[in-house]
Amino acid sequence: MSGVNFIDVAKTYEDGTRAVKGLNLEVKSGEFLVLVGPSGCGKTTTLRMLAGLEEVSEGEIRIDGAKVNDLPPKARDIGMVFQSYALYPHKSVEQNLTFGMEMMKGQEALSGNEIDSRVKEISNLLGIAELLGKRPKELSGGQRQRVALGRALIRRPKVLLMDEPLSNLDAKLRNQMRIELRRLHEEHGTTTVYVTHDQIEAMTLADRIVIMDGGELQQHATPQVCYNNPANDFVREFLCQHIDEMVDTANQIVSKR
Numbered sequence: 001m002s003g004v005n006f007i008d009v010a011k012t013y014e015d016g017t018r019a020v021k022g023l024n025l026e027v028k029s030g031e032f033l034v035l036v037g038p039s040g041c042g043k044t045t046t047l048r049m050l051a052g053l054e055e056v057s058e059g060e061i062r063i064d065g066a067k068v069n070d071l072p073p074k075a076r077d078i079g080m081v082f083q084s085y086a087l088y089p090h091k092s093v094e095q096n097l098t099f100g101m102e103m104m105k106g107q108e109a110l111s112g113n114e115i116d117s118r119v120k121e122i123s124n125l126l127g128i129a130e131l132l133g134k135r136p137k138e139l140s141g142g143q144r145q146r147v148a149l150g151r152a153l154i155r156r157p158k159v160l161l162m163d164e165p166l167s168n169l170d171a172k173l174r175n176q177m178r179i180e181l182r183r184l185h186e187e188h189g190t191t192t193v194y195v196t197h198d199q200i201e202a203m204t205l206a207d208r209i210v211i212m213d214g215g216e217l218q219q220h221a222t223p224q225v226c227y228n229n230p231a232n233d234f235v236r237e238f239l240c241q242h243i244d245e246m247v248d249t250a251n252q253i254v255s256k257r
C-alpha cells in the first residue's frame, strides 16, 4: 500500500505560467482520489509531476514517505492512463497489454501462467477479449482507450494515475466503465488519482475529491462534505450549483413524460 504527499508543491513553466501553486495534499494509501476543476486549473500538471513527467519547481512529492522529485518515471512504479493514450501501433492488443509485464525483471518477474490469467481477467473486465489479436489501427477510439486502461491496470502498479480516461467513450460505456473502475478499485485497493473536469464523475467515483481552481486547491474532502459544506463561493458554484442544475434538468425531463 502506498500513500502520496504533496508538500508545498508548485509548478512554474518556462514561459512563466504558474500552473500549480503551494499544493499541500495527502493521498491516503488505498484511496481513490479525484482531482476536479475547470479547464486549465492545473490538474494534468499535478498528475504529470507525480508521474515524473514534469519537473517540480518548488516543494516535495513523496511516495510511501520517500521523496521522489528526482526519480525518473520508471522508478516510481506508477501506472498511467492519459487523455492521449499511445498504444504500440505494430503490436497486437494482447502484446500491448503484456509488454510492460514481460519487461519486469528479477523479483518482480511474472510467470507465463500469471501473465495469461491477468490478460484473461482484464480483457473480460474491459470487454476487449475478442480484440486481443487486432492491432490498434483496427480499433475504434473507445476500444483503444480501453486497451490503454487495461495496459495500466494489468501491471498492478503501486499508484494508478488516470487523466480523463473515459473521455472518448459514449455515455453508456462511460457509466459502465465507472462502475467497473470502482469495482476494480475495491478489489485491488490501488492508490488512485483520477482527473476529470466532470463534477458528476468526481462525485460518483471518489472517496475524496480535490477541487482546484487557478492552480490552487479549493477544497479536499468527501463528495458529501464538499456538496453539503462548500469551502467557498467557487466550490458552491462549480460543484453545488452545477449538480443542482443537473437534478433540475432531470426532474423536468421526468415530469414531461
Ligand SMILES: Nc1ncnc2c1ncn2[C@@H]1O[C@H](COP(=O)(O)OP(=O)(O)OP(=O)(O)O)[C@@H](O)[C@H]1O
Residues within 6 Å of the ligand: 013, 014, 015, 017, 018, 019, 037, 038, 039, 040, 041, 042, 043, 044, 045, 046, 197
Ligand atoms: N508545457 C506548458 N508550458 C506552458 N504552460 C503550460 C504547459 N502545460 C500547461 N500549461 C498551462 O498550465 C496551466 C494548467 O494546465 P493543465 O494542463 O495542468 O490544466 P488542466 O486542469 O489539466 O486543464 P484541462 O481540463 O483543459 O485538461 C494552463 O494555464 C496551461 O495553459
Ligand SMILES: [Mg+2]
Residues within 6 Å of the ligand: 043, 044, 045, 163
Ligand atoms: Mg488536463
